[in-house]
Amino acid sequence: EKETIYELVNNYSIEEEILPEKLGENEIYYITQEIRVEISREKNKVVSLSKILEIIEKNSIGIDRENIIKELLFEYENVLKKDC
Helix, strand or coil, rough: CCCCCCHHHHHHHHHCCCCCCCHHHHHHHHHHHHHHHHHHHHHHCCCCCCHHHHHHHHCCCCCCCCHHHHHHHHHHHCCCCCCC
């Protein structure tokens, strides 16, 4: 990675015209830490296995692939990669 999160926040502070003044060192550090925490939370999200099984079982009599996909995407759209 060419730039760290800290460097990105710092560069934004310097280059952004909307900010009335450059962010201070403590402000940049705080924002950087908040971004890191949020990135970590996003990486650690989990999907409920019981909910997935419930959706599959509900559609298992006559496999309705499109409906399974639709329900899974509805329930887990933020954690599923739409690759089918």
